[in-house]
Amino acid sequence: MSEFFILKPFERKRLCYGRFQSATRPLEWARGATLAVDVVAASDIPPYDLAMRDGWAVSSRDDHRDIDEVSLLNGTLPEPLKRGRARWINTGGMIPIGCDAVIAAASPDDRAAARQAVASERHVLRRGADRRRGEVILRKGTRLGVRETALLSEACIEEVQVSRTPRILILATGSEITMGPKNPVACRRASNAVYLQALLDAAGIERSRIVRLPDDADEIARALERRDGIDLIVSIGGTGRGTHDLTRRAIAAAGGTVIEGTGDVKGAPPFVLADLGGTPLVGLPGNPLGAVMIIQRVLLPMLEEDFGLTLPRREVVDATLACDADIDAEGDLCVTLDRNEEGRLVATPVRKGSCRTRLFAVEAGTVRVKPRSLRAGETVPVERFFN
Structure with missing residues (x-):
């Protein structure tokens, strides 16, 4: 068995919950939002x-x-x-x-x-040297940053139609998880959930909430039933096959249906995708390496494809492998990125069982690999994580 976690390619079913209705916001309140329609010049620019x-x-x-x-x-x-x-x-x-x-x-x-x-x-x-009346200034799907907001202000745009961002509930499951400032003995922080919430906030999704739950299928099911006003549920932990892996049982108890995910079928993706009466659920493993990989390579693209959000294009950089790695499967290999004394980027493959501190302390990304032996000193293209 390989010592490296490889996220294997798979065909994910679309959630098909449609696009969110747009909302009109004053331009000064719209920074960070995504345009729901093209913005066109109402007059020549300059006038x-x-x-x-x-x-x-x-x-x-x-x-x-x-x-x-x-x-x-x-x-x-x-x-x-x-x-x-x-x-x-x-x-x-x-x-x-x-x-x-x-x-x-x-x-x-x-x-x-x-x-x-x-x-x-x-x-x-x-007059009209920058834009003619009726010409598109910014395309639908553009996320409004500082530059885009200033451009629309110059065009005398006072209000814009933006996509409503999804309301996301994050369930951090596991009796060993605590969110408080003081950790009892044998307890862990819900850092996977905090990591996800911070990424969502950076992506412009500010309406996410973390709820901590113990290893109790009934309590998890009750939390799933209290989903009014929630557009997407992301659970973390409990997707394996152990006696305390309760995600599937809780989904069934809450009246949901598992669409795909970890199970007895060989090659199934290492996460759970379920439908709870029209509310989608994505169940992530509690393992930090698996959770981070699936958040970056599955959940964030899902938000783009199924919820119509626009995230910055991920940068691909060349880096030198820091060590040998025997790869036994095709897919994405997680690597950390650092610079050597010469200032060159060095990619270090992340082994299974790596702690959260290692994953969160440095920049990371993935390398697309096939079964073969990678050798130290090779140059590989690394797709950086969204951060």
């Missing part, structure tokens, strides 16, 4: 010809220019510029009729600059 620099508004065809003593004020409709005249304009000011260029200058005191030769269109941004 008028404007100056890109402080300086003198002029006609490039003039051989001689006199100074207009009245400056162009931003936010006002300017009078046409007469031939042979130069008028001070600030950045963002509306270009007057008769002007086709701006001569950059530090202040209105630099009158000599107004008489310089200049090319037509110099420091002028024409």
